[in-house]
Amino acid sequence: MGKLYLVPTPIGNLKDMTFRAVEVLNDVDLILAEDTRTSGKLLKHYDISTPMQSHHMHNEHKTVDGIVSRLKAGETIALISDAGTPAISDPGFLLTRACVEQGIEVDCLPGATAFVPALVNSGLPNDRFLFEGFLPVKKGRQTRLNSLAAESRTMVFYESPHKLPKTLAQFQEVFGADRAASVSRELTKLHEETIRGTLAELADHFSAHPPKGEIVLVVAGKK
Known part of the structure; x- marks a missing residue:
């Protein structure tokens, strides 16, 4: 064998x-x-x-x-x-x-994965968290988001750069514009960055600065 x-x-x-x-x-x-x-x-x-x-x-x-x-x-x-x-x-x-x-x-084998450094870099609670990966593109997306509205754990999502602005807008509707969050992109690469703020602040930032690279979005749970 x-x-x-x-x-x-x-x-x-x-x-x-x-x-x-x-x-x-x-x-x-x-x-x-x-x-x-x-x-x-x-x-x-x-x-x-x-x-x-x-x-x-x-x-x-x-x-x-x-x-x-x-x-x-x-x-x-x-x-x-x-x-x-x-x-x-x-x-x-x-x-x-x-x-x-x-x-x-x-x-x-243990090794590289994107959500762990993004979660730790976020500065949000990481003793308990929920990894959602990529949300459904169309069918079931709103249902999935609605099911997370009362989630108290920190939530981790993967997203493509061109879909990030729309996702941040949807997150504001479900979680509230003042919910703390962070966006990490290009992790471990030359232009790595993590931007932290409320969902509204992140939406404004990435509207003015269209993102590039792989995205990990970390959102605080409901208090």
Whole structure:
């Protein structure tokens, strides 16, 4: 019986790759990559020559059975995403569940993920928090937001830069314009920044300064 490794990759700064992650990617028989072109740059940087295979949200339903068969035959396989920890708003859950059901060992390495530094940088309470990831784009979005209106824990969301202004406007309607929040973008990269304030202040700021890069939005819970 083989083994599946879930290997976090840097969310921006290549120096955030761990020694163990490099070792695992060198030693496994196959690397499953969300985008082989993106991951190819990372592997080249660390001189890793392990074969890669595409595994992403559009084909994972079709590839899981074949991967499980290879693992049961004794191969060791690593799953990586373009950035961060697999299965956190990225492919990984379906394969992990299939491996668990088949008694195949799964080992998730610790490493980079965007929401943890954003949560800590926010200055908002982080002893208890709710990770929502990406909200539904259309259907069910308002229902999900309404269900969070009375949430007392700090809430963490992922958002794309071009949708941030609309999301901040929706958040003001649901949580109130005076609710404390923070927006972190380009985490670990050269132009990393975290802007803190009320939802109204953040909306004004990003209306005047259109954001770029990956966004993590942290919102205080209801008092």
